[in-house]
Amino acid sequence: MLALQILVNGLLLGGLYVLIAQSLNLIFGVMGVVNLAHGAFIVVAGLFTYWFASSTGINPLAALPFVFIVMALVGAGLQPLLVEPLMKMGRSKAELLSLMVTFGLDYVLVELALQVWGSSFVSVPYLQSSWKFAGLDFSQALVVSGVFAALVSALLYWWLNRTDSGKSLLAASQSETGAICCGIDVKRVRMLAFALGVALAAAAGVLVIIVEALAPQTADDLTLLAFVIIALGGLGSYVGVAVAALLLGVAQSVTGYFVGGNAEYVLPYVLLILVMVALPGRFRRA
Amino acid sequence: MRIHKYPRLALFAGLLALPCAAFLPAPAAEAAPPIVIGGTISETGPLAVDADYQIKGVKLAVADANAAGGWLGRKLELKLYDDKSSAGVADRLYERLITDDKVDLLIGPYSSGVTTGIAPLINKYQMATMEPGASDPSIYRAGNRWNIQGTASSLQYLDQLLPAAKDRGAKTVALLGLESAFTLACYHAREAQAKELGMKIVYQTTYSLPQPDFSSIALAVKNAKPDVVIACTYYPDAVGITRSLHQQGFAPKFLGETVGPVEAPFTKAVGPLANRLVTNTGWWSNFKTPDNQGFIERYKAMFHQDPDYHAATGYAAIQVLGAAVKATNSLDQAKIRDWLLSHTAETIQGTFKVNENGLSLGYVQDLLQIQDGVLKLVYPAANAEATLQFPYTGS
Numbered sequence: 257m258l259a260l261q262i263l264v265n266g267l268l269l270g271g272l273y274v275l276i277a278q279s280l281n282l283i284f285g286v287m288g289v290v291n292l293a294h295g296a297f298i299v300v301a302g303l304f305t306y307w308f309a310s311s312t313g314i315n316p317l318a319a320l321p322f323v324f325i326v327m328a329l330v331g332a333g334l335q336p337l338l339v340e341p342l343m344k345m346g347r348s349k350a351e352l353l354s355l356m357v358t359f360g361l362d363y364v365l366v367e368l369a370l371q372v373w374g375s376s377f378v379s380v381p382y383l384q385s386s387w388k389f390a391g392l393d394f395s396q397a398l399v400v401s402g403v404f405a406a407l408v409s410a411l412l413y414w415w416l417n418r419t420d421s422g423k424s425l426l427a428a429s430q431s432e433t434g435a436i437c438c439g440i441d442v443k444r445v446r447m448l449a450f451a452l453g454v455a456l457a458a459a460a461g462v463l464v465i466i467v468e469a470l471a472p473q474t475a476d477d478l479t480l481l482a483f484v485i486i487a488l489g490g491l492g493s494y495v496g497v498a499v500a501a502l503l504l505g506v507a508q509s510v511t512g513y514f515v516g517g518n519a520e521y522v523l524p525y526v527l528l529i530l531v532m533v534a535l536p537g538r539f540r541r542a
Numbered sequence: 543m544r545i546h547k548y549p550r551l552a553l554f555a556g557l558l559a560l561p562c563a564a565f566l567p568a569p570a571a572e573a574a575p576p577i578v579i580g581g582t583i584s585e586t587g588p589l590a591v592d593a594d595y596q597i598k599g600v601k602l603a604v605a606d607a608n609a610a611g612g613w614l615g616r617k618l619e620l621k622l623y624d625d626k627s628s629a630g631v632a633d634r635l636y637e638r639l640i641t642d643d644k645v646d647l648l649i650g651p652y653s654s655g656v657t658t659g660i661a662p663l664i665n666k667y668q669m670a671t672m673e674p675g676a677s678d679p680s681i682y683r684a685g686n687r688w689n690i691q692g693t694a695s696s697l698q699y700l701d702q703l704l705p706a707a708k709d710r711g712a713k714t715v716a717l718l719g720l721e722s723a724f725t726l727a728c729y730h731a732r733e734a735q736a737k738e739l740g741m742k743i744v745y746q747t748t749y750s751l752p753q754p755d756f757s758s759i760a761l762a763v764k765n766a767k768p769d770v771v772i773a774c775t776y777y778p779d780a781v782g783i784t785r786s787l788h789q790q791g792f793a794p795k796f797l798g799e800t801v802g803p804v805e806a807p808f809t810k811a812v813g814p815l816a817n818r819l820v821t822n823t824g825w826w827s828n829f830k831t832p833d834n835q836g837f838i839e840r841y842k843a844m845f846h847q848d849p850d851y852h853a854a855t856g857y858a859a860i861q862v863l864g865a866a867v868k869a870t871n872s873l874d875q876a877k878i879r880d881w882l883l884s885h886t887a888e889t890i891q892g893t894f895k896v897n898e899n900g901l902s903l904g905y906v907q908d909l910l911q912i913q914d915g916v917l918k919l920v921y922p923a924a925n926a927e928a929t930l931q932f933p934y935t936g937s
Contacts, residue, residue, distance in 0.1 A: 265761060384815060471586075471590065516748065520753070
């Protein structure tokens, strides 16, 4: 029973990781944009949710549709301004330059969040209990975030592989020239992907604020964690990232239980180094 | 040029002006420059919640001192920078305060970790510095005597909980500690205390931040079934541990956490899970210390919130520094340091007194318990507002 509880805790933690990483995977893995503002989008949405729930008393999850739509519009507005001009410089240059541009965007968003919400850590006291099933405890907040993450992953997979717009995005990511020759509006597709990535990151923020205390300055920690997960799972691979996130959650749960908190903390980074050394090809985009 | 065109007229005007000037009011004596107190504070980073209270206490104390005429006939002025909760950043900023800004006096940052980073610099420049936010006793040692502790030592954090729990039948303990200077000092002190009291430590671990989830640690605690859980925390991990213990379906008879639960956002963040949780404080509203009620009223008026002990330590540090400046009638760092190491001073958080290395001997850490959403002093019995309630319900 103990082993099962450790496994359940790990899978639930992994579900949260899927949520945090999958939207970055869309932007980084498919578009080749190194979005260092990823964590800032999560944090801004999370803090907005805190403000919304604490000032209205309404269920924090009610903020999710609003946050998703607004942040999609924000993403759609930012992409032509900040990211699209870089795409003209070629793929490899765009990757490096997008890193710098989104690094600046991260600073701006974090500073804005500091001005609006202050630097305090906050969290929403919602779904703090656990559901008991077959003698096991299932953290309610992590179950909800895990279910949402599974839905997001499934929908993304379906969209990218079964719809024309999704296939257009994949085609554009593989060969821009080829996609243009096929009549795909590459600019529009890239804007759509960036908007969707930002919206999904923001949706993750609505759920993360329920699980853990957030402050504007935690944005970079979330970005780093997301990068580690997508690097472990294979850039651009939705199934790979989901599997890597779940395995990482389980590995941390086992390590945390048997070895302690410090070992659990460093595990993702140790794994990253090991994978980089042993499987360097893993870091090519899928 | 006009001056060459009408030289005689200008001379006449100048001569006329001289006697007129005699009837003008004498120019005011040049105001003395303010005494500048420099320091850093964690406006951002994981320490920001607690640090915010500390710096508000400092600001109020400076405002109060200025309202009373300042020190040595000079007004006080604060020069503060954000150290981002980083010892490295603080180190650079204190060097800037000393060498570029040339401040007259220094006030220490928040947290033992950040203070540990700047302590050698303080020593190097020989600036007598009150440290309101550094409870780690290892900072205050021979050869490092320019740092003066302005708060109770972290050895005292939750030191009354284990004896109180033992009196109520508790036999086993789990210890959790964040990897930071202050929390580890607390962690090892409680570990030693549990052994002295003959209480069995059934689980112990340390952890680092950011930690997105504490479920594996909470499960290990649950499996060990301790009567008492003591967590040496800051705010974010206090929230995480409280939630995770509940989610793993475990409520020890006594749950104590150091920093975090005393802040108002904590109770908002965990809601009913805070009920009967024990924490500690170096200051409380019912302390019979000089001007304590006045401090509370002025703090509320200025910041529209209740003060906590971080605010009180910030305030008291300026009180002590002021006492030293006035007693020595100087801003000479050596004189101020020697006075601080050898004298006592009455403050809102009690009697300031340190040993020859600057380690606090006078201040205390009493026990608070959250009862129905309200913090109440429960130990020591002489000052208690309520009795210690147990078991911790976790809901």
